[in-house]
Amino acid sequence: MTAETRETKGQAALREQLKRNLSDAIVEMEVEEAERIAKEITAQGLFQMNLLETSVAAGMAVASRLYEEGEYFIPELLSCADAAEAATEIFRPYMLGEKPAPKGCVVIGSVEGDTHDIGKNIVALVIEAGGYEVHDLGRDVPASVFADAVEAHHPDAVALASLMTTSMGHMADVVQELTRRGTRSSCKIIIGGKPVSTSFAKKIGADYYAPGAGEAVRLLDDICSRRS
Amino acid sequence: MSDTMTGRERLLKALKGEPTDRPSVISACQYATYELMDAVGASWPEAHRDAELMATLSGKGGAEVIGLDAIRAPYCQTIEAEALGAKIKSGGKTHIPSIAEHPYKVDDVPEFPDDFLTRGRVPVAVKAVSLMKEKYGDQVLVMGGIGGPFSIANSLIGITPFLKAMFKTPDKIQPFLEMGYQAALTFGKAYIEAGADAIVIEDMMASLDMISPKNYRQLAQPYEKKLIADLGVPVILHICGKLDKVMLDIADTGCAGISVESAVNIPAAKAAYKEKGIRLPIIGDISPSGVLLNGTPDEIKDAVHDALARGVDIISPGCAAAPSTPLANLKAMVEGAKDA
Incomplete structure (x- = not known):
């Protein structure tokens, strides 16, 4: 196994971790934390387009489910959306040119x-x-x-x-x-x-x-x- | 079976939990429909701004055409906001008016105007109530409709900024809640002076579809309670949505009746009230977007019988009637109560 693939594996693991942290921050309504994690992802060169779906959308999907279950209410949902938007803003410059065809x-x-x-x-x-x-x-x-x-x-x-x-x-x-x-x-x-x-x-x-x-x-x- | 009580007697007794000749039927929220407008010759948008037309549509429409035990004005929940500076977009012939621009931002400090009662459509609705009282006051209960303090406060800055501020900087929304309370009280007192027998508070934004039980208890219920005590007449409180977790808090407001949607578990609420010795009539819960809009008159009669069987004390649509609701369906609510 070459050093390069080990490094890629390490990066992939870090990306996975940050992806989960970002999703959690969105669910927990932590706007600054979501922004910070998004910045870390881009600074580390870990951004991939699918993060929007697997992290940002996934966090909002959990928030919507908590709303449907009566755990969250509209103010909570709005704060989750703020956190999701803050992260998306950080990702936006990295999305240019890389955007896959929309579904x-x-x-x-x-x-x-x-x-x-x-x-x-x-x-x-x-x-x-x-x-x-x-x-x-x-x-x-x-x-x-x-x-x-x-x-x-x-x-x-x-x-x-x-x-x-x-x-x-x-x-x-x-x-x-x-x-x-x-x-x-x-x-x-x-x-x-x-x-x-x-x-x-x-x-x-x-x-x-x-x-x-x-x-x-x-x-x-x-x-x-x-x-x- | 023919009626032996007037609508007024029937509803007053029903609100007190006393026996009646048959179940009482009202519409706690608006009941003007296109067919009702045609039937009485008074239509939107004119009826929003003309007291005579409002009294005809609500009074003749409610008491004579549909046969409700109570009549009410107005049709929308934008009158307080308009009087407090909101820009209103006319709904034309088919819609109710809506707020085009909210008068305040979260950081503003609002001031309640001394001339509130002369502003916008406030005098129109008050005058309509006095005309209805004059014409129908001995037959049916005459009710004036106001927004709840929490809902009026929402309309002053907009729902999204309001709910965000409520979550992050709750101190900033207190002045708006105070202003909502003052507007509701001033409006309600004017209705009472004009002859209203009862007040309907629509506090639709205080719904658990929007806010948590904790927020309801802290920010909406205390203002409802104070308002009801200060109005001093029977008050019907309408809140939308699934209210199961706050049905006891609602009873604690001192309202004379609570108007709810079919989302509420009524047998459970009745059992909880019984256990605590609370005698609060539950009003509802014929689905305005379901059976009332789409059903046949027979299905609506069945829905009325079903609601009574589940413990509903006074029959009403669970929320505002959609304007395209067939008139025969509104009448079928009354027929359903007559053969119950």
Whole structure:
């Protein structure tokens, strides 16, 4: 065994360790610690693109699960997202030119009438860290803007969020607008948010309901693997 | 079986836990729907800013068309924020208004304005309550709707900055909670002076879908409790989400009834109340995004019977009715209670 491969093994072990530490720091809401570990990874020349998925997204997936289990609440989730973003910021210069082709493309937004975007932002972050190209249209987004984005980006999926019973009806407007413009069959429509459900998705002609960020990524992986 | 009590008598007795001719049906949160607007000739967006139209849509719509035991105004939770400086985006014919721009940043020190009651839509909602009291006050309970202090405070700086500050620098949100309390109390007192029999507090942001039980106990519940004591009339407290861990804390606010969604384990809450000798009626929990929106009238009647069997004391949608809810479905809640 040559010295070179031993060194590579040592580096790989260190990378594994730092990867776990970064994931833990995100789950533990330690923003400065996440930033510090990310800096150590880049300073040691250990950065690899897959860290975004195996460390950053993995940490956020654990945080989302803790939320679904009632262990974490929204303020905790927001702090985890801050830590994930701090690490991603450090990695960003190293991602240039090295970025592998995204697994797929997603257009996401909160539908018209809904100014809530916490859940949507967290889902967008987890999807992006999960290896997808994400176009976040923001909150209170009219159906025509979703349809424009579908024409511009040709996404694999459109993800619609609504937190209110008084605005969830406007998810149907997006489905209808895509149908009207002839782009409905070009992408899958995933809906999420507190008042909606699988039966509501079916009723308005959407394809899927995702109860959380982790489930959204699993659905996307499924959609994109079937496509290829 | 025909009714032998007025809606007003029925609901007042139900809130006290006394026997009634049949189960009481209300809508603790908003119940204006497109079909209801057509039925009474008063629609959004005009009804948000015109007291006569608001009183027609809520009063005639609730008391005469749907047949509820209580009528309420307004429809959205942005009135306090608007009066405190938020920029509002009209919801047009189909939406409720929403906040386009929050009036404060976390580091600001807010000051409660002396002329709060003259600002924005506050006088509209107060006037609508007085018109409803005049016309329907002897038949049904007239309720004024306000936000909870925690929810109003959220609307002043925005949910994300608020929740982050709550987690990291909780001292900074205290002035906003105080301001939320003052706005809610001032608004509520004005409704009572205008003739409101009861107040509904919607504290949707104090939900355990958003914050932990500990945060609810420290930052939301004490303000709800103080507000309810200071209002001095029966108060229905509505909070969304899965509240199982704080159902006893909610009872401790002194509210006259707690309005909940189907996410709450009602038999468990009833058992806990019984054990502690608490006589707090539970209001709910017909799913506004499920059966009420998508079901048939027969399915809704079944849902009403099922809710009563699980220990619900007063029937209501579990949250705001979606505006596209069929009118026949809202009426079916009342029919379900009549044949219960």
